[in-house]
Amino acid sequence: MSTVLEQIEQQIAKLSNKAVKKNTGNIRTVADGVAKIDGLSDVMYNEMVQFPGGAIGIALNLEADEVGCVILGDISQLKEGDEVTTTGKLLSVPVGKELLGRTVDALGNPVDGKGPIESKESYPVEKIAPGIIVRKSVSQPLFTGIMAIDSMIPIGRGQRELIIGDRGTGKTTITIDTIINQAKINKVGLASGDAKFRPVYSIYVAVGQKNSNIVRTISALEAAGALEFTIIVAAPAADNPANQYLAPYSGAAMGEWFMENGMDALIVYDDLSKHAVAYRQISLILKRPSGREAYPGDVFYLHSRLLERAARLDGKGSLTALPIIETLAGDVSAYIPTNVISITDGQIFLETDLFNQGIRPAVSVGLSVSRVGSSAQIKATKQVGGKLKGELAQFRELAAFAQFGSDLDAKTKAQLERGGRIVELFKQPAFSPLPIEVQVSILFAMQKGFFDPIDIKKIVDAASSLKSFFTTRKDALLTEIRTKAALDKDLEAKLQAACEEWKSSFAA
Amino acid sequence: MAAQAKIAQQFARQLFTLSVVDGAVSAERVAGVLDYVEKHRPANPVLLLKAYYRLVATELAKGEALVEHAGSIDDGTLAAIAAAMSRKYGRPVVATAKPNAALLAGLRVHVGDDIYEASLAGQLAALASSV
Numbered sequence: 018m019s020t021v022l023e024q025i026e027q028q029i030a031k032l033s034n035k036a037v038k039k040n041t042g043n044i045r046t047v048a049d050g051v052a053k054i055d056g057l058s059d060v061m062y063n064e065m066v067q068f069p070g071g072a073i074g075i076a077l078n079l080e081a082d083e084v085g086c087v088i089l090g091d092i093s094q095l096k097e098g099d100e101v102t103t104t105g106k107l108l109s110v111p112v113g114k115e116l117l118g119r120t121v122d123a124l125g126n127p128v129d130g131k132g133p134i135e136s137k138e139s140y141p142v143e144k145i146a147p148g149i150i151v152r153k154s155v156s157q158p159l160f161t162g163i164m165a166i167d168s169m170i171p172i173g174r175g176q177r178e179l180i181i182g183d184r185g186t187g188k189t190t191i192t193i194d195t196i197i198n199q200a201k202i203n204k205v206g207l208a209s210g211d212a213k214f215r216p217v218y219s220i221y222v223a224v225g226q227k228n229s230n231i232v233r234t235i236s237a238l239e240a241a242g243a244l245e246f247t248i249i250v251a252a253p254a255a256d257n258p259a260n261q262y263l264a265p266y267s268g269a270a271m272g273e274w275f276m277e278n279g280m281d282a283l284i285v286y287d288d289l290s291k292h293a294v295a296y297r298q299i300s301l302i303l304k305r306p307s308g309r310e311a312y313p314g315d316v317f318y319l320h321s322r323l324l325e326r327a328a329r330l331d332g333k334g335s336l337t338a339l340p341i342i343e344t345l346a347g348d349v350s351a352y353i354p355t356n357v358i359s360i361t362d363g364q365i366f367l368e369t370d371l372f373n374q375g376i377r378p379a380v381s382v383g384l385s386v387s388r389v390g391s392s393a394q395i396k397a398t399k400q401v402g403g404k405l406k407g408e409l410a411q412f413r414e415l416a417a418f419a420q421f422g423s424d425l426d427a428k429t430k431a432q433l434e435r436g437g438r439i440v441e442l443f444k445q446p447a448f449s450p451l452p453i454e455v456q457v458s459i460l461f462a463m464q465k466g467f468f469d470p471i472d473i474k475k476i477v478d479a480a481s482s483l484k485s486f487f488t489t490r491k492d493a494l495l496t497e498i499r500t501k502a503a504l505d506k507d508l509e510a511k512l513q514a515a516c517e518e519w520k521s522s523f524a525a
Numbered sequence: 526m527a528a529q530a531k532i533a534q535q536f537a538r539q540l541f542t543l544s545v546v547d548g549a550v551s552a553e554r555v556a557g558v559l560d561y562v563e564k565h566r567p568a569n570p571v572l573l574l575k576a577y578y579r580l581v582a583t584e585l586a587k588g589e590a591l592v593e594h595a596g597s598i599d600d601g602t603l604a605a606i607a608a609a610m611s612r613k614y615g616r617p618v619v620a621t622a623k624p625n626a627a628l629l630a631g632l633r634v635h636v637g638d639d640i641y642e643a644s645l646a647g648q649l650a651a652l653a654s655s656v
């Protein structure tokens with residue numbers, strides 16, 4: 018009893034004697050979410066400052082006689098002359114597994130009505146990206162579950178792969194498919210009890226999107242059972258530009274926690290075009306000099322410092338980034354798209370024409386590339402799909418020429434037939450990613466000509482039938498492909514036999 | 526308007542630099558500046574003088590420790606505060622007392638844009654924000 022009282026007395030004594038130093042300033046002007054402040058002589062760049070009424074701001078412009086701050090939160094109560102104090106802290110967000118399954122704002126506050134988040138740690142929002150020494154080359158695959166991507170444009174853990182295309186071409190769908198696929202793989206892997214299995218946790222950052230779209234995304238993830246492995250960082254269109262500017266960095270901080278603690282994470286930035294627009298707005302209000310398309314001079318650095326934080330660390334985990342860029346009328350040579358293309362390790366280009374032709378996902382094979390290449394592919398995929406990209410490219414070229422004449426030699430006709438079948442085979446409905454072992458089985462059947470006798474219009478049905486044949490009747494074979502990750506002679510023979518069995522049942 | 530304000534700001538800064546002698550604002554120089562502005566009427570005199578005022582006020586505040594207190598405070602304490610602040614900032618600081626019953630107990634010292642909070646009201650506010 019007396020110990021408790023002593024503790025309280027000590028606390029009182031500490032409170033009574035300690036003088037707390039604060040550095041203060043006064044608001045000179047407030048406009049469009051940005052405050053100009055007199056004073057704050059001790060403020061650091063990117064430091065959090067406290068406004069009256071609980072709003073916080075970030076010091077972004079340190080000038081000779083004033084400080085420019087973006088305000089996060091309600092600015093309606095702020096007025097000229099209000100006192101602002103420094104906090105001595107850089108902007109930080111809560112991190113950790115406690116955030117999984119939750120939707121948070123750019124500051125890490127829950128916005129899903131599921132109660133407070135009991136996070137034990139926080140990470141600074143802005144952090145210098147890992148250097149050269151600590152990095153490791155990208156060599157472990159990250160399966161998207163989309164056959165066209167996993168077989169031709171493989172993505173590795175720690176890679177930055179841009180997803181670029183016009184509006185309504187399925188950019189977000191690809192990323193949601195990828196998140197769903199990670200959740201499926203995690204469930205299988207964790208259930209297997211394999212000690213070496215490394216789950217991939219996902220972070221989806223929604224910047225400048227409609228709230229209804231964010232809700233739709235959350236519902237899709239929830240329906241697929243992927244939300245429990247996912248953190249949603251939402252900075253919708255209705256949020257102020259400061260929150261939209263910060264959200265990707267907050268998401269990156271959350272992803273870095275997984276990476277630093279020996280886990281793998283995937284982060285989706287949806288999308289960086291809107292992020293650049295939010296930053297342009299802030300920069301113009303802060304009266305920073307504007308350059309091309311009125312973007313500030315450091316708009317490249319805005320994205321490079323964000324995307325450089327994705328890495329595979331030696332002896333630790335990885336953070337894979339899938340940034341999204343929306344183009345206008347397919348113009349990939351605009352300012353922001355070219356910037357992000359040059360920063361990332363490849364891009365998946367989605368074409369409106371392909372989408373409208375019913376080829377979904379509308380991946381343009383010619384313009385899409387993964388600079389990590391086949392080092393991020395398992396051997397089995399290389400064995401069955403190594404030549405696919407070349408075959409498809411040849412098909413597109415031949416198809417263009419074939420439009421001008423009908424007299425084609427047998428070889429050209431065969432190439433066109435095969436190309437048409439590959440295109441059909443790669444059609445995949447939204448939110449139904451395929452496990453890599455099923456992809457290998459389907460591509461094996463393609464490689465061995467099992468789809469050749471089938472009418473081209475029935476290829477999608479045939480692929481679907483083959484998929485259900487393997488998943489319902491050849492589970493042991495699929496498990497063997499998954500665990501071996503390469504096709505030896507024995508496995509090839511088993512696959513051949515299984516395909517023969519399917520062929521007879523499908524024809525019947 | 527923004528460009529005019531910027532020019533006025535730059536001019537005010539030049540006038541302020543002229544007003545400082547040996548690291549302190551000189552009353553004589555300030556009077557000289559005011560006299561110059563009245564006689565020569567530069568562009569946007571109001572903007573210029575407002576900017577000049579802000580610079581001078583900020584500088585003067587750095588040399589003054591405004592000691593807000595609840596209850597009484599003796600000259601010895603004020604002198605001790607002035608000496609401590611002069612030592613800390615490396616420039617002469619004069620302490621001025623200002624009663625403030627809202628502090629409940631203790632002191633609050635303002636030097637420039639720094640505040641040293643040692644009042645009960647301040648601690649209660651900190652406690653309230655941490656709960």
